[in-house]
Amino acid sequence: MAVATRERLAVADSAHVEQTRRRAATRHRLGRVGLYLAAIGASLAAALPFVWGTITAFKEDADLYNSENNPFVFNLDPTTEHVSFLFSDTGFLTFAGNTLWVGLVVCALTLAVSLPAAYSLARLNMPWASALGIAIFFVYLVPPTLLFISITRVVAILGLQDSTWSLVAIYPTITIPVSVWLLIGFFKAVPRDLEEQAMVDGYSRLAAFLRIVIPLALPGIVAVVVFAFTLTAHEFIYALAFISPSDAKTISIGVPTELIRGDVFFWQSLQAAAILVAVPIAFAFTLLLERFITGFTMGAVKG
Amino acid sequence: MTPLQGRTSKLADREGFLAPLFLLPAVIYIIALVAFPLVLAIAFAFSDVTVGNPSFDWVGFDNFQAIFDDPVFWRSLRNTVIFTVISMLLVIVLAKALAMILIADFRGKWIVRFLVLLPWTTPIALSAVAWLWMLDSVYSPIDWVLRSLGFIESNVYWLGKDTLAMASVIAVHTWRIVPLAAVIILAGLISIPDDIKDAAKIDGAGFWRTLFEITLPLTLPVIAVATLFGAVLTFTDMGVVYILTRGGPENATQVLPSYAFLKGIGSGDLAQGAAIAVFLFPLMLAAAVAILRSVRKMETF
Numbered sequence: 110m111a112v113a114t115r116e117r118l119a120v121a122d123s124a125h126v127e128q129t130r131r132r133a134a135t136r137h138r139l140g141r142v143g144l145y146l147a148a149i150g151a152s153l154a155a156a157l158p159f160v161w162g163t164i165t166a167f168k169e170d171a172d173l174y175n176s177e178n179n180p181f182v183f184n185l186d187p188t189t190e191h192v193s194f195l196f197s198d199t200g201f202l203t204f205a206g207n208t209l210w211v212g213l214v215v216c217a218l219t220l221a222v223s224l225p226a227a228y229s230l231a232r233l234n235m236p237w238a239s240a241l242g243i244a245i246f247f248v249y250l251v252p253p254t255l256l257f258i259s260i261t262r263v264v265a266i267l268g269l270q271d272s273t274w275s276l277v278a279i280y281p282t283i284t285i286p287v288s289v290w291l292l293i294g295f296f297k298a299v300p301r302d303l304e305e306q307a308m309v310d311g312y313s314r315l316a317a318f319l320r321i322v323i324p325l326a327l328p329g330i331v332a333v334v335v336f337a338f339t340l341t342a343h344e345f346i347y348a349l350a351f352i353s354p355s356d357a358k359t360i361s362i363g364v365p366t367e368l369i370r371g372d373v374f375f376w377q378s379l380q381a382a383a384i385l386v387a388v389p390i391a392f393a394f395t396l397l398l399e400r401f402i403t404g405f406t407m408g409a410v411k412g
Numbered sequence: 413m414t415p416l417q418g419r420t421s422k423l424a425d426r427e428g429f430l431a432p433l434f435l436l437p438a439v440i441y442i443i444a445l446v447a448f449p450l451v452l453a454i455a456f457a458f459s460d461v462t463v464g465n466p467s468f469d470w471v472g473f474d475n476f477q478a479i480f481d482d483p484v485f486w487r488s489l490r491n492t493v494i495f496t497v498i499s500m501l502l503v504i505v506l507a508k509a510l511a512m513i514l515i516a517d518f519r520g521k522w523i524v525r526f527l528v529l530l531p532w533t534t535p536i537a538l539s540a541v542a543w544l545w546m547l548d549s550v551y552s553p554i555d556w557v558l559r560s561l562g563f564i565e566s567n568v569y570w571l572g573k574d575t576l577a578m579a580s581v582i583a584v585h586t587w588r589i590v591p592l593a594a595v596i597i598l599a600g601l602i603s604i605p606d607d608i609k610d611a612a613k614i615d616g617a618g619f620w621r622t623l624f625e626i627t628l629p630l631t632l633p634v635i636a637v638a639t640l641f642g643a644v645l646t647f648t649d650m651g652v653v654y655i656l657t658r659g660g661p662e663n664a665t666q667v668l669p670s671y672a673f674l675k676g677i678g679s680g681d682l683a684q685g686a687a688i689a690v691f692l693f694p695l696m697l698a699a700a701v702a703i704l705r706s707v708r709k710m711e712t713f
Contacts, residue, residue, distance in 0.1 A: 140619065141518075148513050148520075152527040155591065158542040159530055161553055165545065173551065180553040222441060225434035233431035245438065248446050250696060252648030254669035255689045258676040259452035262466075263445070282445045285438055314430055343535045345651045346669075350677050361537040365655065369541075376545055383542045387534035394533045395526045402599045 159387060162380035166192060173376065191377030195368075200355050201382060204363030207273050211359060212341035214277045219284040219337045220330065226285075227292035228318055232304075242293055249286035256282075257350050264351055275351040276359065280344065284337040291336075295329030296322060331400050342390065360386055456686035463680035475687035484663050485688065488671040495582060495653075495667055496646045502586045503642055504635065507593035512627075514594060515601050532591035540655035543584045547571055547656070571657055574664035581665050585652045589642055596641075600631040644699050648692065668692055 161180065165173065167187035178184045195201045226245070230238045260279060261270075269275035299322050307317040323330075341359070348362045355367060364382045368375040457476070460469045479485045510528060531539060546552060547570035555567045570580045604627065612622050650669035653659060659666035659674065666674075668688060676685015 136618075144513065144516055144518060147509070148516075148518065148524045151510055151513055152524050154587070155529075155531050156527040158539065158546050159534075161546065162542050176550050176556070180551065180556050222437045226438035229431045229434035233427045233434065241435070245442065248442050250644055250699070251446055251450060252644070252669070252692065252696060254648045254650065254672055255453055255692055255696075256446070256449045258672070258682050258686045258689060259449040259456055260445070261677070262452065262682075263449055279445060281441060285441060289438060314427065339533065345535075345537050345654075346673065350673075361535045365537050365541055374545075379541050380545065383534065383538040386538055387530055391526055391530045391533040394529050395522065398525060398529070398595070402595065402602060 159384060163384055166377050166381035166384060168377060191375070192381045194375070195378045195381050195385075199367045199378070200358065200363055201385075203356055204358050204360045205386075207357065207363075208342055208359045208361075211273050211276050211280070212338045215280045215284060215341050216334050216337045218277070218281045219288050219333060222281065223285050223288035223292055223333065224323065224326075224330075225318075227289045228296050228322065230289070231293045231296035232301075232322075233314075242290065245286050246290045247286075249283065249290070253283070253344075253346050257346055260347070261350050269351075271352055271354050271357055273352075273357050273359075276341070276344070276348060279347055279351075280337070280341055283344075284333075284340055287336060288333040291332055292326065292329050295326040299325045328400055331397065335394070335397055339390070342386070453686050454690055456683050457690040459683050461682045461686075463682060466682075471683070475683050476691075478684060479687050479691070484666060484671065485668075487663050488659075488666045488668045488688075491578065491665060492647060492667040492669075494578070495585070495665075496643055499582045499586045499589065499646055500639055500643050502582070503589050503593050504639055506586065506590045507597055508635070510590055510594035511597040511601055512623075514598050528594070529591050531588045532595075536588065536651040537655060539588060540584065540652050543580075543587075544571075544656055547580055572661055574661065577657055577661060577665050581652055581656055584656060585646065585649070588652070589646070593639075593642055597631060597635055600633070600635070601627060604630050640699060640702055644696065647695070647699070 164181060164183070167189065168183065168191075169185045169188050172178055172183065172185040175184075230242045230245075264270050264275045264279070267275075267278070269278060303321055303325070304317045307321045308314065312320065343361060344359075345361050348359050352358055352362065355363065358366065360382075364379065364386075368379045368382065455468070458470060458472060460471045460474075461467075514525060514528070534542075546554060549567060549569050549572060552567065552570065554570075555564065558564045558568070568576065571577045608626060608630070609622075612626050617625070648669050650667060650673060653665055653667050653670045654673070657665045659670050668691070672685045672688040672692075674685075675681050675688060
């Protein structure tokens with residue numbers, strides 16, 4: 110009697126286990142389906158304007174400007190006319206070149222100023238180091254909107270208006286505070302023993318910084334470069350306020366101002382420009398994402 | 413070793429000398445190009461400087477009096493607050509969801525990452541133009557789809573009506589900020605130790621319980637910082653507004669930054685533009701203190 114009950118219980122138990130297992134498997138499968146659906150939904154929401162932009166860029170005027178036509182397909186044969194217009198009749202390449210040039214110089218300036226400053230605050234026995242670090246970070250919070258009117262005067266006084274040098278001079282005011290703050294986190298994460306060992310081996314403090322600490326903070330440097338370069342490509346207010354001749358414009362202001370002439374929008378070329386700029390930057394970011402996240406985690410969370 | 417080398421190496425070793433020297437360029441840069449313009453901006457706000465007449469005369473609170481009497485200013489202030497609060501709420505929810513998608517492991521992860529990063533990595537001026545075309549009054553594909561499905565008879569005019577224009581501006585701004593916020597939250601999610609996640613799984617915690625009892629509390633500091641950062645950026649941002657609507661229709665989407673730009677640079681009234689911008693400062697300061705507190709809290713981890 111007792112044995113039979115136990116056996117029945119065991120059978121019921123294994124059935125229960127089987128049921129739980131199956132339920133878990135179903136839940137897992139449902140979870141996967143949900144995940145894929147969410148991923149596809151997010152991708153569509155993010156990329157829709159670019160997908161439609163790509164189609165638009167290759168459309169004939171007669172196809173595009175007919176509100177009855179299905180906007181998502183080619184009702185007439187595609188044309189590359191508007192893409193080549195971008196290269197032949199606008200300063201697109203000049204804008205791209207200016208953006209690259211300003212971006213590179215801003216990255217170099219930012220690193221040259223922030224690396225030593227962050228090291229000084231993180232490692233050298235600077236009095237008030239943490240208060241100074243916070244003060245520098247505060248600078249990032251002073252919005253361009255508050256400064257652009259007076260900086261326009263400063264730029265005029267320095268004689269830099271209408272030149273890319275104005276942007277080279279001003280953008281580091283935004284990038285330096287953030288970079289110092291990020292790099293402090295990285296330098297704190299470098300074990301002190303490494304530097305001390307190097308100094309015992311005859312390196313000066315300066316040499317230990319240059320040869321030991323900087324190479325170890327490479328992920329942080331990558332994060333800073335990504336940040337500084339994106340800022341240059343994105344920045345809009347200062348560029349709009351400082352620069353009017355088209356051969357000194359960056360992508361951000363050059364494309365909208367040259368391809369929107371009064372009420373006339375060169376839609377296909379505008380879309381082509383947006384895609385041509387967006388895709389390479391997003392590609393580079395996707396490659397650097399893991400690095401950037403590590404950089405951010407170390408810099409911000411442990412900083 | 414020559415005496416000179418001895419002295420340089422000693423200098424290069426002395427922290428009391430190196431520390432201020434290393435910090436000096438950053439400090440000079442910030443004083444020259446942030447602190448000085450900031451003081452200048454505040455001075456402008458109390459002056460009658462215009463682009464045409466740059467001589468400086470003190471006028472006291474006249475500019476503030478003028479902007480406080482200006483209904484457009486109050487409208488812009490209200491719009492700025494609405495714009496910031498609504499888009500930040502949307503950003504938190506959507507970014508958290510996106511971060512959970514990005515952290516999961518699945519086939520095609522790379523292409524999804526690439527696509528969802530697009531809104532953030534595209535320069536705002538260009539993505540806003542792409543949206544301007546999406547929301548075109550005649551050729552909008554959104555309207556075409558709605559028309560084809562029979563939901564609407566004629567086009568919606570997304571940017572032509574007050575509330576719709578504001579909703580469009582908020583939607584485009586949110587669309588652009590979400591990937592950035594998601595990446596920041598992702599960084600927070602990754603830093604949760606694996607053993608905590610494993611323990612939760614062994615205890616049989618399901619998706620929602622894990623979300624509310626483990627990941628949310630543990631990533632809250634990061635979410636807070638991301639939000640406050642985002643709020644500060646949103647509060648001072650005018651890129652989307654400037655490209656999509658220029659503040660229109662009838663100032664329905666005018667925000668303080670775009671209004672300051674319009675007054676200061678557009679119509680050349682530097683003094684009034686500065687007064688509007690300076691008005692942002694106390695509000696900014698409050699946000700900054702809040703950010704500082706959460707950063708402090710995080711430092712105790």
